Amino acid sequence: MQPVVHFKNVNKSYGALTAVDDLDLAIEPGQFVTLLGPSGCGKSTTLRMLGGFDSPTSGEIYLEGKPISHLPPNKRNVNIVFQDYALFPHLTVGRNIAFGLELKGMQHAAIHKRVTGLLSLVSLQDHAERMPAQLSGGQRQRVALMRALAPDPNVLLLDEPLSALDAKLRQQMQIELKSIQQKTGKTFIFVTHDQEEALTMSDVIVVMNKGRIEQMGGPDELYARPRSRFVADFIGQSNFLEGAVVSVSDGIAAVEWRGNVVHADVNGTSPVPGERATLALRPEALYCLSSKPEGRPALKGRVDQRVFKGAHTTLTVALENGSSLLVQIDPVALSHIEGDDVWVGWRDRDAVLLAN
Amino acid sequence: MRTYFNDLPKTALGASYWIFAVYLVLPLTLMTAMSFKDANFIAFPIGNWTLSWYAKVVQDKQFLEASLYSIGIALATTVSATIIGVWIALLVSAENIWGKAVIFALACLPAVVPGLINAISMRIFIRTVDIPTGTFAIILAHTVHAVPFVVIMVLTRLRSMPANLVDAARDLGADPFIAFLRVTIPYLMPALFGGMIFCVLTSIDDFVRTFFLGGYQPTLPMLIFAKVQGGMSPEINAMATIVLVVTTAIGIYAEHFTRRSRS
Amino acid sequence: MLDTTTQPRSVGLPTAPRYAGWIGRAASSGLYRNTIGLLVDSRRVRLAVLAGVPLLWIAMLHIGPILQMANISLLANYPPQPDKSSEYTLANYGLFFSDRLYFVPFVRSLVFAAVVTISTLVIVYPVAYYVAKVVQPKNRMRALLLLLIPFWAGELIRTFSVIMLLANRGALNVLLREFGFIDRPIPMLYTFFSLSFGVIYLLALYMLLPLYSAIEKIPTPLIQAAADLGAGPFQRFRRVILPLSKDGIVSGCSLVYLTAVGVFAAPLLLGGPNSVIFPEVIATLFHGSNDKWPEGAAFSMIMLVVSLTTVGLFMRIVGGRSVRLM
Numbered sequence: 004m005q006p007v008v009h010f011k012n013v014n015k016s017y018g019a020l021t022a023v024d025d026l027d028l029a030i031e032p033g034q035f036v037t038l039l040g041p042s043g044c045g046k047s048t049t050l051r052m053l054g055g056f057d058s059p060t061s062g063e064i065y066l067e068g069k070p071i072s073h074l075p076p077n078k079r080n081v082n083i084v085f086q087d088y089a090l091f092p093h094l095t096v097g098r099n100i101a102f103g104l105e106l107k108g109m110q111h112a113a114i115h116k117r118v119t120g121l122l123s124l125v126s127l128q129d130h131a132e133r134m135p136a137q138l139s140g141g142q143r144q145r146v147a148l149m150r151a152l153a154p155d156p157n158v159l160l161l162d163e164p165l166s167a168l169d170a171k172l173r174q175q176m177q178i179e180l181k182s183i184q185q186k187t188g189k190t191f192i193f194v195t196h197d198q199e200e201a202l203t204m205s206d207v208i209v210v211m212n213k214g215r216i217e218q219m220g221g222p223d224e225l226y227a228r229p230r231s232r233f234v235a236d237f238i239g240q241s242n243f244l245e246g247a248v249v250s251v252s253d254g255i256a257a258v259e260w261r262g263n264v265v266h267a268d269v270n271g272t273s274p275v276p277g278e279r280a281t282l283a284l285r286p287e288a289l290y291c292l293s294s295k296p297e298g299r300p301a302l303k304g305r306v307d308q309r310v311f312k313g314a315h316t317t318l319t320v321a322l323e324n325g326s327s328l329l330v331q332i333d334p335v336a337l338s339h340i341e342g343d344d345v346w347v348g349w350r351d352r353d354a355v356l357l358a359n
Numbered sequence: 360m361r362t363y364f365n366d367l368p369k370t371a372l373g374a375s376y377w378i379f380a381v382y383l384v385l386p387l388t389l390m391t392a393m394s395f396k397d398a399n400f401i402a403f404p405i406g407n408w409t410l411s412w413y414a415k416v417v418q419d420k421q422f423l424e425a426s427l428y429s430i431g432i433a434l435a436t437t438v439s440a441t442i443i444g445v446w447i448a449l450l451v452s453a454e455n456i457w458g459k460a461v462i463f464a465l466a467c468l469p470a471v472v473p474g475l476i477n478a479i480s481m482r483i484f485i486r487t488v489d490i491p492t493g494t495f496a497i498i499l500a501h502t503v504h505a506v507p508f509v510v511i512m513v514l515t516r517l518r519s520m521p522a523n524l525v526d527a528a529r530d531l532g533a534d535p536f537i538a539f540l541r542v543t544i545p546y547l548m549p550a551l552f553g554g555m556i557f558c559v560l561t562s563i564d565d566f567v568r569t570f571f572l573g574g575y576q577p578t579l580p581m582l583i584f585a586k587v588q589g590g591m592s593p594e595i596n597a598m599a600t601i602v603l604v605v606t607t608a609i610g611i612y613a614e615h616f617t618r619r620s621r622s
Numbered sequence: 623m624l625d626t627t628t629q630p631r632s633v634g635l636p637t638a639p640r641y642a643g644w645i646g647r648a649a650s651s652g653l654y655r656n657t658i659g660l661l662v663d664s665r666r667v668r669l670a671v672l673a674g675v676p677l678l679w680i681a682m683l684h685i686g687p688i689l690q691m692a693n694i695s696l697l698a699n700y701p702p703q704p705d706k707s708s709e710y711t712l713a714n715y716g717l718f719f720s721d722r723l724y725f726v727p728f729v730r731s732l733v734f735a736a737v738v739t740i741s742t743l744v745i746v747y748p749v750a751y752y753v754a755k756v757v758q759p760k761n762r763m764r765a766l767l768l769l770l771i772p773f774w775a776g777e778l779i780r781t782f783s784v785i786m787l788l789a790n791r792g793a794l795n796v797l798l799r800e801f802g803f804i805d806r807p808i809p810m811l812y813t814f815f816s817l818s819f820g821v822i823y824l825l826a827l828y829m830l831l832p833l834y835s836a837i838e839k840i841p842t843p844l845i846q847a848a849a850d851l852g853a854g855p856f857q858r859f860r861r862v863i864l865p866l867s868k869d870g871i872v873s874g875c876s877l878v879y880l881t882a883v884g885v886f887a888a889p890l891l892l893g894g895p896n897s898v899i900f901p902e903v904i905a906t907l908f909h910g911s912n913d914k915w916p917e918g919a920a921f922s923m924i925m926l927v928v929s930l931t932t933v934g935l936f937m938r939i940v941g942g943r944s945v946r947l948m
Contacts, residue, residue, distance in 0.1 A: 105646030473884020564776030610774030
């Protein structure tokens with residue numbers, strides 16, 4: 004299938020600062036793609052280049068196979084939902100949504116029909132005559148979304164559109180956004196720094212850092228098999244174990260770590276015995292026992308700190324080898340109070356080796 | 360005791376406000392009162408009261424002509440100063456323009472040059488480029504004087520404009536010109552309105568520029584000035600009072616409008 | 623669920639195109655696309671349109687007249703005769719220093735403007751402070767509006783109205799005589815007193831607005847904190863309020879000074895033979911029977927340079943960042 008959006012070796016620099024560094028990215032049609040990363044990682048610049056508000060320093064962007072790098076925004080069939088919505092304050096909701104349609108030369112009757120249809124998609128059909136200032140944050144968000152969808156773009160771009168909403172409303176809008184995307188079948192490219200948002204909605208997440216793609220894949224894949232320390236750290240929480248590779252067999256690497264030998268999935272890397280390696284380990288992948296388990300690897304330690312977090316409880320376990328690990332346990336577990344001796348371990352496949 | 364000492368400065372401040380307000384209003388009130396004096400000289404006490412001066416003024420062909428002339432000049436000034444002012448403000452607020460601070464400072468120059476110098480330099484200028492004194496020269500000078508204020512008002516408003524409003528319009532298919540017409544101009548409307556009222560009032564009020572650049576046809580201030588020099592009578596007061604009432608009404612309406620559109 | 627067409631707003635209105643207004647229709651027409659539409663696509667054209675008119679206007683009408691004035695001030699004879707080449711000379715400037723008739727009104731003008739500026743500041747400061755800090759916020763605009771009303775009347779009318787108050791048979795003299803304080807009217811009109819009175823009356827607004835906006839920006843908790851730390855009213859004023867309103871003082875004083883230096887209508891109506899100030903001198907050089915433009919231009923240049931330099935130095939010394947005009 005031809006990708007709907009294709010960045011080919013795109014670079015963008017502002018003077019000495021490189022915002023986007025040799026970006027190569029193909030996006031399949033109909034997907035919900037999220038560009039995820041900390042501020043300054045180049046995700047917004049990428050979006051602005053696609054929208055036409057910045058042009059690449061070098062490289063080319065293709066929209067449905069056609070190069071668009073030097074087309075102005077008004078000549079691209081791509082629309083943006085802006086961070087603070089950018090609704091026109093002097094136009095009614097209806098006329099905001101009609102804005103793009105009017106410029107396409109559509110007649111009143113056709114516009115009216117389309118506006119009404121779009122508004123009913125988000126249950127705002129009786130708000131067409133309101134001014135943006137009279138709407139709540141969530142309603143504005145929906146109007147901005149419908150305004151961007153109205154001209155029937157190939158690709159819809161969303162620039163952190165949920166950041167201005169409170170937590171409850173944000174979760175609700177995440178579900179709504181996803182369902183609108185599925186209903187319309189359009190390609191959504193969503194930019195955020197919020198990993199939870201990315202995990203909830205995306206078909207594909209593109210993690211960016213310092214202008215480059217760190218890793219790209221489905222939410223579960225990124226979570227379970229982070230390729231780099233950055234990804235493992237940015238999405239969810241991780242323990243990082245740094246040691247030296249001892250041996251590799253059957254996709255499992257044995258790593259010497261502070262006098263212990265621990266195991267981890269090679270995770271697509273090709274470790275060489277003797278070289279340094281980093282393991283990533285999710286707190287919830289660890290098990291914690293009061294006595295040394297039979298036939299399973301475990302490291303001895305003592306509970307240093309126990310924090311109740313509602314859905315789970317987090318332990319900081321100080322290991323005998325001088326290091327400490329974060330472990331997630333059942334929130335109502337009665338055992339493992341501070342000062343208790345515990346045995347901590349994990350299944351070999353639950354830890355992953357990171358690329359150096 | 361304590362409250363007494365705390366209130367003392369407050370009372371003094373309140374008194375200073377009211378004394379100042381009386382200071383501002385009193386001369387104009389006296390001027391208005393004098394317009395009802397039933398005698399052909401200006402002196403207190405007023406004695407008998409009459410409306411005859413008003414009857415005389417509203418039938419005075421000179422006064423009516425001067426009024427129309429002043430209004431015409433004010434409207435022409437307003438249109439040209441608004442267009443030029445917005446244009447300059449857009450240039451100053453645009454991205455990637457070299458020397459914006461210098462352009463802005465020069466755009467404001469006529470506002471800091473003393474009015475007399477402004478008038479004289481314009482007088483010299485129109486002679487150099489062979490424009491006769493008269494209507495066009497007056498409009499030109501009034502426009503030069505009003506432009507800096509329009510620029511400042513429009514720039515203030517532009518700075519409060521969310522940057523991505525224009526981006527949103529462009530994104531939805533508007534070219535830069537359409538985005539300007541459909542988004543920027545409506546957003547600027549309150550500032551434009553305020554600027555226009557300012558232009559009208561300063562143009563109608565202007566004396567020094569008209570004095571140096573005017574032709575034979577007098578504007579309202581020139582007419583009043585000529586009458587004052589020709590000998591004072593309550594007729595002048597009646598004229599001035601009519602002008603005062605009209606300009607104040609415009610001013611109050613503008614205040615009211617800008618405050619309403621702000622909330 | 624409501625249908626949008628039955629909204630109260632559209633009742634009674636014909637179903638005229640609410641959507642697809644004229645700008646939209648024009649913008650999507652082929653005619654527009656092939657003309658303006660093509661032009662604005664080019665960045666170079668856009669820049670040219672954006673910069674062309676403003677730069678031309680500023681160069682022609684903001685800078686041009688002053689340059690031309692400077693030029694003429696150096697000419698030996700004006701207008702230049704066709705058969706004689708126009709020579710440059712400094713004689714026009716020399717005239718200024720050589721004749722007391724010109725020099726004295728100039729100094730008088732500068733002193734006059736400075737006195738007016740200081741008086742206006744002293745008079746207006748408590749008023750601005752009262753409106754900005756003492757009046758309840760909901761009444762503030764009304765309190766300000768009362769002071770603004772007189773300023774909508776023009777320069778000439780306000781100057782004229784001062785005559786009503788100060789003339790020999792004006793309100794003040796008549797009142798004083800009624801109460802028996804004086805036998806003969808005090809001649810107040812056509813003196814420096816009436817001139818200053820009128821000019822302060824004219825320019826108080828230029829002081830009021832910058833002061834008001836500067837004082838209003840001072841956070842009230844800051845003043846309360848000063849009081850809490852033991853500062854009395856005078857200490858609070860001197861050490862908190864005054865330094866924080868410096869910006870307003872600088873812009874207010876600059877505006878009033880620059881306007882007072884070039885005030886023109888007021889001396890014509892309120893001034894007398896003993897209060898001739900420089901603008902009148904300059905004006906006679908242009909309007910007199912034998913006009914002397916080069917001399918007038920030279921004097922204007924002197925006035926422009928000296929007044930702008932004074933204000934510039936004042937701003938530098940007092941340390942305000944910049945003059946805000948509004």
